[in-house]
Ligand SMILES: Nc1nc2c(ncn2[C@@H]2O[C@H](COP(=O)(O)OP(=O)(O)OP(=O)(O)O)[C@@H](O)[C@H]2O)c(=O)[nH]1
């Protein structure tokens with residue numbers, strides 16, 4: 064009973080926090096969808112702990128706790144993978160930006176040299 | 185990337201504060217056009233902004249048609265990391281072409297377009313598709329309608345033309361139209377149209393704030409504009425067939441579209 068209240072309250076707080084972040088435009092929708100999904104599952108498990116054991120039996124896992132551990136670890140792995148993927152994309156983009164800046168710099172230098180030559184002659 | 189546009193609360197930014205003032209007090213009675221802006225197209229500086237992504241085949245013809253029909257407007261093409269030389273073709277055709285180093289999406293490209301419009305002191309900015317589906321013949325009507333409102337949508341499904349959409353995509357559009365019509369106190373039949381004109385005040389708002397999410401660029405901008413007290417209106421337009429390329433609609437994506445429409449609208453309504 065106490066655990067039910069604890070998980071339920073945590074999940075609700077978590078969901079409220081995510082919602083507020085999205086509302087203040089601090090979190091992009093694509094990330095929010097993921098975390099809202101997690102919050103809803105935790106809330107469901109908190110309110111109906113017995114559902115967990117039923118799912119565990121249906122899947123053929125010894126008990127609900129191992130199931131939660133398994134899915135929790137899997138989920139965190141996937142999130143880490145996703146973040147690495149996003150970081151790679153951002154790295155590529157900053158690289159492209161740096162290249163563009165270098166090219167622009169060259170063009171500006173060339174241009175100012177040309178105007179200097181013209182004013183000198 | 186989004187941090188720059190989310191700094192502080194919307195009300196405290198200089199741009200939002202400047203446009204908030206008269207608008208918030210009495211939306212209905214507020215004159216839509218500043219005194220300096222005379223109705224009629226000749227006195228105002230008008231910029232057409234075209235977001236373009238791999239439209240090299242069609243964009244030359246579209247620009248030529250605009251310069252032919254509307255000699256008084258300037259054309260800005262925002263090439264969004266195209267791989268087919270869209271920017272070069274646009275430059276050849278006589279438009280100003282901004283070339284982004286990689287794809288930012290329609291919303292990102294439009295924000296850059298509005299920044300250009302603001303910095304170059306344009307009075308009216310009009311978004312037009314680069315694929316030739318928007319008939320430039322309607323542009324003077326859009327500009328005229330700006331004397332009554334701050335933003336004017338060129339709307340399909342409003343009587344002109346035979347543009348048709350079916351299935352979940354249609355339900356989504358109906359739902360969006362219904363909610364946004366309520367907010368606007370006028371009938372808006374096509375809230376996802378990318379054919380729209382806005383005035384100077386909205387140019388400076390959009391230059392700082394423009395959603396980058398899919399559907400945000402059309403739906404969320406409307407919600408924000410209406411909530412700041414600006415008037416939004418529409419005029420019926422006929423859509424033309426694509427001049428090249430493949431249409432982006434697929435029945436599989438339609439259901440997803442409905443979900444995203446709900447999410448976008450919901451978030452736009454709860455956000456400040
Ligand atoms: N900047 C930018 N523009 C884009 C992007 N994708 C599409 N566009 C442009 O947005 C305009 C509308 O795109 P379309 O693909 O025709 O979308 P649509 O008109 O809603 O759908 P269709 O029925 O398929 O024509 C065109 O001018 C495109 O070039 C993008 O990723 N970035």
Ligand SMILES: [Mg+2]
Nearest residue numbers: 313315317426
């Ligand atoms: Mg199109």
